[in-house]
Amino acid sequence: MKYAIFAAGLAAAGLMLAAGQGLAQTPAGESAAGQTWIHAGALLDRPGEAPRGASTLVVAGGRVAQVLDGHVEPPQGAARIDLSRQFVLPGLMDAHVHIFSDDDKTAARLEAMNRDAEDRFVVGLDNARRTLSAGFTTIRDLGSDPAAITALRDGIEKGLIEGPTIINAGRMISISGGHGDGANGLAQDYAALERGRAINTCDGPEACRRAVRLQVSQGAMVIKFAATGGVLSNVAGGLGRQMFDDEMQAIVETAHAFGRKATAHAHGKDGIMAALRAGVDSVEHATFTDPETLALFRRTGAYLVPTMIAPEAAVQQARAGQRPPAVLAKAEEAARIAFAEHVNQFAASGVKIAFGTDTGVSAHGQNATEFKMMVDGGMSPARAIRTATLDAADLLGLAETHGSLAPGKIADIIAVAASPLEDVTELERVTFVMRRGVVHKLDGQRQAFPPN
Incomplete structure:
Protein backbone atom coordinates (compact mmCIF):
# COMPACT_ATOMS: atom_id res chain seq x y z
CA MET A 1 0.00 0.00 0.00
CA LYS A 2 1.38 3.36 -0.98
CA TYR A 3 2.42 5.59 1.86
CA ALA A 4 0.33 8.46 0.44
CA ILE A 5 -2.85 6.48 1.08
CA PHE A 6 -1.67 5.66 4.59
CA ALA A 7 -0.82 9.32 5.21
CA ALA A 8 -4.24 10.42 4.00
CA GLY A 9 -5.80 8.22 6.67
CA LEU A 10 -3.51 9.72 9.28
CA ALA A 11 -4.45 13.20 8.11
CA ALA A 12 -8.15 12.46 8.43
CA ALA A 13 -7.62 11.13 11.94
CA GLY A 14 -5.62 14.22 12.82
CA LEU A 15 -8.34 16.55 11.56
CA MET A 16 -10.93 14.73 13.63
CA LEU A 17 -8.70 15.11 16.69
CA ALA A 18 -8.18 18.79 15.96
CA ALA A 19 -11.93 19.31 15.62
CA GLY A 20 -12.44 17.75 19.02
CA GLN A 21 -9.79 19.98 20.57
CA GLY A 22 -10.85 23.20 18.86
CA LEU A 23 -8.36 25.80 17.70
CA ALA A 24 -5.00 25.84 19.44
CA GLN A 25 -4.45 28.69 21.80
CA THR A 26 -1.35 30.87 22.00
CA PRO A 27 -0.25 31.55 25.61
CA ALA A 28 -1.35 34.92 27.01
CA GLY A 29 1.02 37.72 26.09
CA GLU A 30 2.45 35.84 23.09
CA SER A 31 1.61 36.63 19.45
CA ALA A 32 0.98 33.95 16.86
CA ALA A 33 2.56 36.17 14.23
CA GLY A 34 5.82 34.63 13.08
CA GLN A 35 4.77 31.13 14.11
CA THR A 36 4.59 28.30 11.56
CA TRP A 37 2.36 25.28 12.19
CA ILE A 38 3.37 22.19 10.18
CA HIS A 39 0.87 19.37 9.70
CA ALA A 40 2.79 16.11 9.21
CA GLY A 41 1.26 12.89 7.91
CA ALA A 42 3.81 10.96 9.96
CA LEU A 43 6.62 12.34 12.08
CA LEU A 44 9.96 10.75 12.91
CA ASP A 45 10.70 13.18 15.70
CA ARG A 46 13.38 11.00 17.29
CA PRO A 47 15.24 8.79 14.78
CA GLY A 48 15.78 5.26 15.99
CA GLU A 49 12.35 5.17 17.61
CA ALA A 50 8.96 4.47 16.02
CA PRO A 51 7.48 7.40 14.09
CA ARG A 52 4.43 9.24 15.35
CA GLY A 53 1.23 9.39 13.32
CA ALA A 54 -0.47 12.59 12.26
CA SER A 55 1.26 15.40 14.14
CA THR A 56 1.66 19.16 14.31
CA LEU A 57 5.00 20.91 14.69
CA VAL A 58 4.88 24.47 15.97
CA VAL A 59 7.92 26.53 14.92
CA ALA A 60 8.74 29.93 16.41
CA GLY A 61 11.96 31.93 16.42
CA GLY A 62 13.78 29.31 14.36
CA ARG A 63 13.13 26.55 16.91
CA VAL A 64 10.57 23.87 17.58
CA ALA A 65 8.11 25.27 20.14
CA GLN A 66 5.65 22.38 20.40
CA VAL A 67 5.04 18.87 19.05
CA LEU A 68 1.34 18.04 19.12
CA ASP A 69 -0.67 14.92 18.28
CA GLY A 70 -3.04 15.26 15.35
CA HIS A 71 -3.47 18.13 12.93
CA VAL A 72 -4.20 21.05 15.20
CA GLU A 73 -5.44 24.21 13.50
CA PRO A 74 -3.16 27.20 14.15
CA PRO A 75 -4.32 30.34 15.94
CA GLN A 76 -5.09 33.45 13.95
CA GLY A 77 -1.97 35.11 12.59
CA ALA A 78 0.13 31.92 12.38
CA ALA A 79 1.21 30.35 9.09
CA ARG A 80 0.26 26.75 8.25
CA ILE A 81 2.22 24.32 6.05
CA ASP A 82 0.35 21.25 4.86
CA LEU A 83 2.58 18.17 4.86
CA SER A 84 -0.33 15.96 5.88
CA ARG A 85 0.39 13.45 3.12
CA GLN A 86 4.13 13.38 3.73
CA PHE A 87 6.68 11.85 6.09
CA VAL A 88 8.47 14.48 8.17
CA LEU A 89 11.83 14.08 9.91
CA PRO A 90 14.81 16.14 11.15
CA GLY A 91 17.13 17.77 8.65
CA LEU A 396 29.58 17.38 15.59
CA GLY A 397 28.94 18.57 19.14
CA LEU A 398 25.38 19.65 18.29
CA ALA A 399 23.37 17.05 20.20
CA GLU A 400 21.65 19.63 22.40
CA THR A 401 20.22 21.55 19.45
CA HIS A 402 20.10 19.22 16.42
CA GLY A 403 19.32 15.67 15.34
CA SER A 404 15.73 15.37 16.60
CA LEU A 405 12.54 17.43 16.70
CA ALA A 406 11.61 18.40 20.24
CA PRO A 407 10.69 21.67 21.97
CA GLY A 408 13.73 23.94 22.10
CA LYS A 409 15.60 22.23 19.26
CA ILE A 410 16.59 24.05 16.09
CA ALA A 411 13.82 23.86 13.45
CA ASP A 412 15.76 21.97 10.76
CA ILE A 413 12.97 19.93 9.16
CA ILE A 414 12.57 17.98 5.93
CA ALA A 415 9.83 15.87 4.34
CA VAL A 416 9.56 13.12 1.75
CA ALA A 417 6.56 11.65 -0.05
CA ALA A 418 6.72 8.19 1.53
CA SER A 419 8.29 6.46 4.50
CA PRO A 420 12.10 6.17 4.21
CA LEU A 421 11.87 3.46 6.88
CA GLU A 422 10.35 1.29 4.14
CA ASP A 423 12.35 2.64 1.19
CA VAL A 424 15.44 4.59 2.21
CA THR A 425 15.87 5.94 -1.35
CA GLU A 426 12.97 8.30 -0.58
CA LEU A 427 15.65 10.47 1.04
CA GLU A 428 17.05 11.07 -2.45
CA ARG A 429 13.79 12.86 -3.31
CA VAL A 430 13.27 15.44 -0.56
CA THR A 431 10.17 17.57 -1.15
CA PHE A 432 10.38 20.05 1.74
CA VAL A 433 13.30 21.74 3.47
CA MET A 434 13.22 24.11 6.42
CA ARG A 435 16.42 25.36 8.04
CA ARG A 436 16.22 27.32 11.28
CA GLY A 437 12.55 28.04 10.67
CA VAL A 438 13.04 29.36 7.11
CA VAL A 439 11.45 27.38 4.26
CA HIS A 440 13.88 26.75 1.40
CA LYS A 441 11.93 24.10 -0.50
CA LEU A 442 8.18 23.43 -0.67
CA ASP A 443 6.29 20.94 -2.84
CA GLY A 444 9.65 20.05 -4.41
CA GLN A 445 10.28 23.63 -5.53
CA ARG A 446 13.02 25.97 -4.37
CA GLN A 447 11.63 29.00 -2.51
CA ALA A 448 12.72 32.60 -2.86
CA PHE A 449 15.71 33.52 -0.73
CA PRO A 450 15.86 35.64 1.26
CA PRO A 451 12.14 35.03 1.93
CA ASN A 452 9.81 37.93 1.24
Whole structure:
Protein backbone atom coordinates (compact mmCIF):
# COMPACT_ATOMS: atom_id res chain seq x y z
CA MET A 1 0.00 0.00 0.00
CA LYS A 2 1.38 3.36 -0.98
CA TYR A 3 2.42 5.59 1.86
CA ALA A 4 0.33 8.46 0.44
CA ILE A 5 -2.85 6.48 1.08
CA PHE A 6 -1.67 5.66 4.59
CA ALA A 7 -0.82 9.32 5.21
CA ALA A 8 -4.24 10.42 4.00
CA GLY A 9 -5.80 8.22 6.67
CA LEU A 10 -3.51 9.72 9.28
CA ALA A 11 -4.45 13.20 8.11
CA ALA A 12 -8.15 12.46 8.43
CA ALA A 13 -7.62 11.13 11.94
CA GLY A 14 -5.62 14.22 12.82
CA LEU A 15 -8.34 16.55 11.56
CA MET A 16 -10.93 14.73 13.63
CA LEU A 17 -8.70 15.11 16.69
CA ALA A 18 -8.18 18.79 15.96
CA ALA A 19 -11.93 19.31 15.62
CA GLY A 20 -12.44 17.75 19.02
CA GLN A 21 -9.79 19.98 20.57
CA GLY A 22 -10.85 23.20 18.86
CA LEU A 23 -8.36 25.80 17.70
CA ALA A 24 -5.00 25.84 19.44
CA GLN A 25 -4.45 28.69 21.80
CA THR A 26 -1.35 30.87 22.00
CA PRO A 27 -0.25 31.55 25.61
CA ALA A 28 -1.35 34.92 27.01
CA GLY A 29 1.02 37.72 26.09
CA GLU A 30 2.45 35.84 23.09
CA SER A 31 1.61 36.63 19.45
CA ALA A 32 0.98 33.95 16.86
CA ALA A 33 2.56 36.17 14.23
CA GLY A 34 5.82 34.63 13.08
CA GLN A 35 4.77 31.13 14.11
CA THR A 36 4.59 28.30 11.56
CA TRP A 37 2.36 25.28 12.19
CA ILE A 38 3.37 22.19 10.18
CA HIS A 39 0.87 19.37 9.70
CA ALA A 40 2.79 16.11 9.21
CA GLY A 41 1.26 12.89 7.91
CA ALA A 42 3.81 10.96 9.96
CA LEU A 43 6.62 12.34 12.08
CA LEU A 44 9.96 10.75 12.91
CA ASP A 45 10.70 13.18 15.70
CA ARG A 46 13.38 11.00 17.29
CA PRO A 47 15.24 8.79 14.78
CA GLY A 48 15.78 5.26 15.99
CA GLU A 49 12.35 5.17 17.61
CA ALA A 50 8.96 4.47 16.02
CA PRO A 51 7.48 7.40 14.09
CA ARG A 52 4.43 9.24 15.35
CA GLY A 53 1.23 9.39 13.32
CA ALA A 54 -0.47 12.59 12.26
CA SER A 55 1.26 15.40 14.14
CA THR A 56 1.66 19.16 14.31
CA LEU A 57 5.00 20.91 14.69
CA VAL A 58 4.88 24.47 15.97
CA VAL A 59 7.92 26.53 14.92
CA ALA A 60 8.74 29.93 16.41
CA GLY A 61 11.96 31.93 16.42
CA GLY A 62 13.78 29.31 14.36
CA ARG A 63 13.13 26.55 16.91
CA VAL A 64 10.57 23.87 17.58
CA ALA A 65 8.11 25.27 20.14
CA GLN A 66 5.65 22.38 20.40
CA VAL A 67 5.04 18.87 19.05
CA LEU A 68 1.34 18.04 19.12
CA ASP A 69 -0.67 14.92 18.28
CA GLY A 70 -3.04 15.26 15.35
CA HIS A 71 -3.47 18.13 12.93
CA VAL A 72 -4.20 21.05 15.20
CA GLU A 73 -5.44 24.21 13.50
CA PRO A 74 -3.16 27.20 14.15
CA PRO A 75 -4.32 30.34 15.94
CA GLN A 76 -5.09 33.45 13.95
CA GLY A 77 -1.97 35.11 12.59
CA ALA A 78 0.13 31.92 12.38
CA ALA A 79 1.21 30.35 9.09
CA ARG A 80 0.26 26.75 8.25
CA ILE A 81 2.22 24.32 6.05
CA ASP A 82 0.35 21.25 4.86
CA LEU A 83 2.58 18.17 4.86
CA SER A 84 -0.33 15.96 5.88
CA ARG A 85 0.39 13.45 3.12
CA GLN A 86 4.13 13.38 3.73
CA PHE A 87 6.68 11.85 6.09
CA VAL A 88 8.47 14.48 8.17
CA LEU A 89 11.83 14.08 9.91
CA PRO A 90 14.81 16.14 11.15
CA GLY A 91 17.13 17.77 8.65
CA LEU A 92 19.93 15.45 7.55
CA MET A 93 23.58 15.93 8.50
CA ASP A 94 26.64 14.97 6.43
CA ALA A 95 29.83 14.75 8.51
CA HIS A 96 32.23 14.71 5.55
CA VAL A 97 31.88 17.20 2.70
CA HIS A 98 34.17 19.37 0.55
CA ILE A 99 31.84 22.20 -0.39
CA PHE A 100 34.22 24.03 -2.76
CA SER A 101 35.05 20.99 -4.88
CA ASP A 102 33.76 21.34 -8.45
CA ASP A 103 31.56 18.54 -9.81
CA ASP A 104 33.19 19.05 -13.21
CA LYS A 105 36.51 17.37 -12.45
CA THR A 106 37.96 17.87 -15.92
CA ALA A 107 37.30 21.61 -15.91
CA ALA A 108 38.55 21.95 -12.33
CA ARG A 109 41.84 20.30 -13.24
CA LEU A 110 42.44 22.02 -16.58
CA GLU A 111 41.36 25.46 -15.38
CA ALA A 112 43.05 25.36 -11.97
CA MET A 113 45.72 27.87 -12.91
CA ASN A 114 43.13 30.26 -14.36
CA ARG A 115 40.71 30.30 -11.45
CA ASP A 116 40.83 32.97 -8.78
CA ALA A 117 39.53 32.59 -5.25
CA GLU A 118 36.38 34.41 -6.36
CA ASP A 119 35.71 31.78 -9.04
CA ARG A 120 36.05 28.99 -6.53
CA PHE A 121 33.78 30.80 -4.10
CA VAL A 122 31.00 30.92 -6.71
CA VAL A 123 31.31 27.14 -7.07
CA GLY A 124 30.95 26.82 -3.29
CA LEU A 125 27.86 29.04 -3.25
CA ASP A 126 26.09 26.81 -5.76
CA ASN A 127 27.19 23.62 -3.99
CA ALA A 128 25.89 24.93 -0.67
CA ARG A 129 22.50 25.75 -2.19
CA ARG A 130 22.20 22.31 -3.81
CA THR A 131 23.25 20.55 -0.62
CA LEU A 132 20.56 22.33 1.38
CA SER A 133 17.95 21.63 -1.28
CA ALA A 134 18.81 17.92 -1.01
CA GLY A 135 17.74 17.98 2.65
CA PHE A 136 21.15 18.31 4.29
CA THR A 137 20.71 21.19 6.70
CA THR A 138 24.08 20.71 8.44
CA ILE A 139 27.45 19.64 7.05
CA ARG A 140 30.99 19.24 8.33
CA ASP A 141 33.44 20.52 5.72
CA LEU A 142 36.72 18.65 6.07
CA GLY A 143 39.04 20.40 3.69
CA SER A 144 38.72 23.89 2.22
CA ASP A 145 40.60 27.16 2.10
CA PRO A 146 40.23 28.60 5.63
CA ALA A 147 39.26 32.11 4.54
CA ALA A 148 36.72 30.89 1.98
CA ILE A 149 34.99 28.33 4.19
CA THR A 150 34.85 30.74 7.12
CA ALA A 151 33.29 33.45 4.93
CA LEU A 152 30.74 30.99 3.53
CA ARG A 153 29.94 29.63 6.99
CA ASP A 154 29.42 33.09 8.47
CA GLY A 155 27.41 34.35 5.48
CA ILE A 156 24.99 31.45 5.89
CA GLU A 157 24.72 32.05 9.63
CA LYS A 158 23.87 35.70 9.03
CA GLY A 159 21.15 34.79 6.52
CA LEU A 160 22.98 36.41 3.61
CA ILE A 161 23.71 33.16 1.75
CA GLU A 162 21.54 30.08 1.20
CA GLY A 163 23.12 26.89 2.49
CA PRO A 164 23.47 24.44 5.38
CA THR A 165 25.00 25.07 8.78
CA ILE A 166 28.74 24.45 8.40
CA ILE A 167 31.18 22.97 10.91
CA ASN A 168 34.52 23.55 9.20
CA ALA A 169 38.05 22.21 9.46
CA GLY A 170 40.05 24.48 7.18
CA ARG A 171 43.02 22.68 5.59
CA MET A 172 43.76 19.06 6.44
CA ILE A 173 47.04 18.78 8.36
CA SER A 174 49.58 16.61 6.56
CA ILE A 175 53.23 15.65 6.61
CA SER A 176 55.40 17.00 3.80
CA GLY A 177 54.71 14.90 0.73
CA GLY A 178 51.72 13.28 2.40
CA HIS A 179 48.04 13.26 1.56
CA GLY A 180 47.20 16.93 2.06
CA ASP A 181 50.43 18.50 0.85
CA GLY A 182 49.26 20.82 -1.92
CA ALA A 183 52.72 20.83 -3.52
CA ASN A 184 52.52 17.17 -4.56
CA GLY A 185 53.07 16.74 -8.28
CA LEU A 186 53.59 20.43 -9.05
CA ALA A 187 56.43 21.78 -11.13
CA GLN A 188 59.37 22.93 -8.99
CA ASP A 189 58.60 26.65 -9.15
CA TYR A 190 54.95 26.16 -8.23
CA ALA A 191 55.81 23.58 -5.55
CA ALA A 192 58.19 26.06 -3.90
CA LEU A 193 55.50 28.73 -3.97
CA GLU A 194 52.93 26.37 -2.44
CA ARG A 195 55.27 25.18 0.30
CA GLY A 196 56.21 28.75 1.13
CA ARG A 197 52.62 29.68 1.96
CA ALA A 198 51.31 26.38 3.36
CA ILE A 199 50.16 26.42 6.98
CA ASN A 200 48.89 22.84 7.10
CA THR A 201 52.03 20.75 6.60
CA CYS A 202 54.20 19.58 9.48
CA ASP A 203 57.04 17.19 10.27
CA GLY A 204 57.58 16.27 13.90
CA PRO A 205 55.34 16.93 16.93
CA GLU A 206 56.30 20.57 17.50
CA ALA A 207 55.57 21.53 13.91
CA CYS A 208 52.29 19.61 14.08
CA ARG A 209 51.22 21.51 17.19
CA ARG A 210 51.92 24.75 15.34
CA ALA A 211 49.89 23.57 12.33
CA VAL A 212 46.87 22.96 14.58
CA ARG A 213 47.20 26.39 16.17
CA LEU A 214 47.39 28.05 12.77
CA GLN A 215 44.24 26.28 11.57
CA VAL A 216 42.41 27.37 14.72
CA SER A 217 43.62 30.93 14.19
CA GLN A 218 42.05 30.84 10.72
CA GLY A 219 38.64 29.78 12.03
CA ALA A 220 38.77 25.97 12.13
CA MET A 221 36.02 24.48 14.29
CA VAL A 222 37.39 20.93 13.99
CA ILE A 223 40.89 19.64 13.19
CA LYS A 224 41.46 17.06 10.47
CA PHE A 225 44.77 15.33 9.74
CA ALA A 226 45.98 12.71 7.29
CA ALA A 227 47.07 9.66 9.26
CA THR A 228 47.52 7.67 6.04
CA GLY A 229 47.89 8.18 2.34
CA GLY A 230 44.81 9.10 0.36
CA VAL A 231 43.24 8.25 -2.96
CA LEU A 232 43.10 11.70 -4.55
CA SER A 233 46.49 13.18 -3.64
CA ASN A 234 48.80 13.41 -6.63
CA VAL A 235 51.51 11.21 -5.18
CA ALA A 236 52.07 7.46 -5.48
CA GLY A 237 52.38 6.99 -1.73
CA GLY A 238 49.86 4.22 -1.19
CA LEU A 239 47.13 4.13 1.45
CA GLY A 240 49.23 3.10 4.45
CA ARG A 241 50.28 5.06 7.51
CA GLN A 242 52.13 8.35 6.97
CA MET A 243 52.32 9.98 10.43
CA PHE A 244 54.19 8.80 13.50
CA ASP A 245 52.59 8.33 16.91
CA ASP A 246 54.07 11.49 18.42
CA GLU A 247 52.85 13.61 15.50
CA MET A 248 49.28 12.30 15.78
CA GLN A 249 49.27 12.69 19.55
CA ALA A 250 50.53 16.26 19.27
CA ILE A 251 47.72 17.11 16.83
CA VAL A 252 44.97 15.54 18.92
CA GLU A 253 46.20 17.00 22.23
CA THR A 254 46.51 20.49 20.75
CA ALA A 255 43.08 20.30 19.12
CA HIS A 256 41.51 19.23 22.41
CA ALA A 257 43.37 21.98 24.27
CA PHE A 258 41.60 24.47 22.01
CA GLY A 259 38.23 22.81 22.56
CA ARG A 260 38.19 21.31 19.06
CA LYS A 261 37.50 17.73 18.11
CA ALA A 262 40.07 15.92 15.98
CA THR A 263 39.36 13.57 13.11
CA ALA A 264 41.75 11.42 11.12
CA HIS A 265 41.66 10.62 7.44
CA ALA A 266 42.75 6.97 7.49
CA HIS A 267 42.53 4.07 5.03
CA GLY A 268 45.19 1.54 6.08
CA LYS A 269 44.75 -0.47 9.27
CA ASP A 270 48.07 0.70 10.73
CA GLY A 271 47.02 4.34 10.42
CA ILE A 272 43.53 3.69 11.77
CA MET A 273 44.91 1.96 14.86
CA ALA A 274 47.51 4.68 15.49
CA ALA A 275 44.91 7.45 15.17
CA LEU A 276 42.57 5.71 17.59
CA ARG A 277 45.39 5.23 20.10
CA ALA A 278 46.17 8.95 19.76
CA GLY A 279 42.63 9.74 20.95
CA VAL A 280 40.83 10.97 17.82
CA ASP A 281 37.11 11.66 18.03
CA SER A 282 36.41 10.10 14.65
CA VAL A 283 38.07 8.33 11.73
CA GLU A 284 37.13 9.10 8.13
CA HIS A 285 36.89 6.23 5.60
CA ALA A 286 38.42 3.46 7.79
CA THR A 287 38.69 1.36 4.65
CA PHE A 288 40.83 -1.55 5.84
CA THR A 289 39.17 -2.56 9.08
CA ASP A 290 39.05 -5.91 10.83
CA PRO A 291 37.82 -7.26 14.20
CA GLU A 292 40.88 -5.85 16.00
CA THR A 293 40.28 -2.39 14.55
CA LEU A 294 36.58 -2.44 15.37
CA ALA A 295 37.33 -3.53 18.92
CA LEU A 296 39.57 -0.48 19.35
CA PHE A 297 36.78 1.75 18.00
CA ARG A 298 34.51 0.35 20.71
CA ARG A 299 37.09 0.85 23.46
CA THR A 300 37.87 4.45 22.53
CA GLY A 301 34.30 5.46 21.67
CA ALA A 302 35.45 7.16 18.46
CA TYR A 303 33.02 7.50 15.58
CA LEU A 304 33.57 5.82 12.22
CA VAL A 305 32.52 7.82 9.13
CA PRO A 306 32.40 5.31 6.23
CA THR A 307 32.10 7.58 3.09
CA MET A 308 31.16 4.69 0.81
CA ILE A 309 30.22 6.76 -2.23
CA ALA A 310 33.71 8.20 -2.66
CA PRO A 311 35.87 5.22 -3.81
CA GLU A 312 33.36 4.27 -6.49
CA ALA A 313 33.25 7.84 -7.80
CA ALA A 314 37.04 8.18 -7.69
CA VAL A 315 37.59 5.01 -9.75
CA GLN A 316 35.17 6.19 -12.44
CA GLN A 317 36.83 9.62 -12.59
CA ALA A 318 40.37 8.22 -12.68
CA ARG A 319 39.53 5.76 -15.46
CA ALA A 320 37.97 8.60 -17.44
CA GLY A 321 41.17 10.65 -17.14
CA GLN A 322 39.60 13.22 -14.84
CA ARG A 323 42.17 12.56 -12.10
CA PRO A 324 46.00 12.48 -12.16
CA PRO A 325 47.61 9.13 -13.08
CA ALA A 326 48.81 8.54 -9.51
CA VAL A 327 45.21 8.37 -8.33
CA LEU A 328 44.02 5.36 -10.34
CA ALA A 329 45.94 2.58 -8.56
CA LYS A 330 44.96 3.91 -5.14
CA ALA A 331 41.32 4.32 -6.16
CA GLU A 332 41.15 0.76 -7.42
CA GLU A 333 42.79 -0.53 -4.24
CA ALA A 334 40.22 1.21 -2.05
CA ALA A 335 37.32 0.17 -4.29
CA ARG A 336 38.34 -3.49 -4.09
CA ILE A 337 37.19 -3.57 -0.48
CA ALA A 338 33.74 -5.12 -0.14
CA PHE A 339 32.05 -2.15 1.49
CA ALA A 340 28.83 -4.08 1.94
CA GLU A 341 30.76 -6.52 4.08
CA HIS A 342 32.30 -3.71 6.11
CA VAL A 343 29.02 -1.95 6.79
CA ASN A 344 27.57 -5.21 7.99
CA GLN A 345 30.51 -5.50 10.41
CA PHE A 346 30.08 -1.90 11.55
CA ALA A 347 26.35 -2.28 12.13
CA ALA A 348 26.71 -5.46 14.11
CA SER A 349 29.79 -4.53 16.10
CA GLY A 350 28.53 -1.74 18.35
CA VAL A 351 30.84 0.78 16.68
CA LYS A 352 29.46 4.33 16.65
CA ILE A 353 28.80 5.42 13.06
CA ALA A 354 28.11 8.90 11.74
CA PHE A 355 26.86 9.55 8.22
CA GLY A 356 29.44 11.03 5.86
CA THR A 357 29.91 10.90 2.11
CA ASP A 358 33.10 12.75 1.13
CA THR A 359 30.87 14.67 -1.27
CA GLY A 360 33.05 16.75 -3.52
CA VAL A 361 34.56 13.50 -4.71
CA SER A 362 31.02 12.51 -5.72
CA ALA A 363 28.52 15.13 -6.92
CA HIS A 364 27.02 17.69 -4.57
CA GLY A 365 23.32 17.29 -3.88
CA GLN A 366 23.53 13.50 -4.26
CA ASN A 367 24.67 12.90 -0.67
CA ALA A 368 21.60 10.77 0.13
CA THR A 369 22.66 8.00 -2.27
CA GLU A 370 24.94 6.86 0.57
CA PHE A 371 21.88 5.63 2.47
CA LYS A 372 21.14 2.87 -0.02
CA MET A 373 24.73 1.66 0.15
CA MET A 374 24.47 1.47 3.93
CA VAL A 375 21.21 -0.47 3.76
CA ASP A 376 22.51 -2.76 1.01
CA GLY A 377 25.40 -3.51 3.38
CA GLY A 378 23.05 -4.83 6.07
CA MET A 379 22.15 -1.71 8.07
CA SER A 380 18.47 -1.09 8.74
CA PRO A 381 16.94 2.07 7.25
CA ALA A 382 16.13 3.25 10.79
CA ARG A 383 19.78 2.92 11.85
CA ALA A 384 21.03 4.57 8.67
CA ILE A 385 18.75 7.57 9.23
CA ARG A 386 19.90 7.83 12.83
CA THR A 387 23.54 8.03 11.69
CA ALA A 388 22.63 11.19 9.74
CA THR A 389 20.64 12.79 12.54
CA LEU A 390 21.16 12.01 16.24
CA ASP A 391 24.53 10.29 15.78
CA ALA A 392 25.97 12.92 13.45
CA ALA A 393 24.74 15.64 15.81
CA ASP A 394 26.59 13.95 18.67
CA LEU A 395 29.83 13.74 16.67
CA LEU A 396 29.58 17.38 15.59
CA GLY A 397 28.94 18.57 19.14
CA LEU A 398 25.38 19.65 18.29
CA ALA A 399 23.37 17.05 20.20
CA GLU A 400 21.65 19.63 22.40
CA THR A 401 20.22 21.55 19.45
CA HIS A 402 20.10 19.22 16.42
CA GLY A 403 19.32 15.67 15.34
CA SER A 404 15.73 15.37 16.60
CA LEU A 405 12.54 17.43 16.70
CA ALA A 406 11.61 18.40 20.24
CA PRO A 407 10.69 21.67 21.97
CA GLY A 408 13.73 23.94 22.10
CA LYS A 409 15.60 22.23 19.26
CA ILE A 410 16.59 24.05 16.09
CA ALA A 411 13.82 23.86 13.45
CA ASP A 412 15.76 21.97 10.76
CA ILE A 413 12.97 19.93 9.16
CA ILE A 414 12.57 17.98 5.93
CA ALA A 415 9.83 15.87 4.34
CA VAL A 416 9.56 13.12 1.75
CA ALA A 417 6.56 11.65 -0.05
CA ALA A 418 6.72 8.19 1.53
CA SER A 419 8.29 6.46 4.50
CA PRO A 420 12.10 6.17 4.21
CA LEU A 421 11.87 3.46 6.88
CA GLU A 422 10.35 1.29 4.14
CA ASP A 423 12.35 2.64 1.19
CA VAL A 424 15.44 4.59 2.21
CA THR A 425 15.87 5.94 -1.35
CA GLU A 426 12.97 8.30 -0.58
CA LEU A 427 15.65 10.47 1.04
CA GLU A 428 17.05 11.07 -2.45
CA ARG A 429 13.79 12.86 -3.31
CA VAL A 430 13.27 15.44 -0.56
CA THR A 431 10.17 17.57 -1.15
CA PHE A 432 10.38 20.05 1.74
CA VAL A 433 13.30 21.74 3.47
CA MET A 434 13.22 24.11 6.42
CA ARG A 435 16.42 25.36 8.04
CA ARG A 436 16.22 27.32 11.28
CA GLY A 437 12.55 28.04 10.67
CA VAL A 438 13.04 29.36 7.11
CA VAL A 439 11.45 27.38 4.26
CA HIS A 440 13.88 26.75 1.40
CA LYS A 441 11.93 24.10 -0.50
CA LEU A 442 8.18 23.43 -0.67
CA ASP A 443 6.29 20.94 -2.84
CA GLY A 444 9.65 20.05 -4.41
CA GLN A 445 10.28 23.63 -5.53
CA ARG A 446 13.02 25.97 -4.37
CA GLN A 447 11.63 29.00 -2.51
CA ALA A 448 12.72 32.60 -2.86
CA PHE A 449 15.71 33.52 -0.73
CA PRO A 450 15.86 35.64 1.26
CA PRO A 451 12.14 35.03 1.93
CA ASN A 452 9.81 37.93 1.24
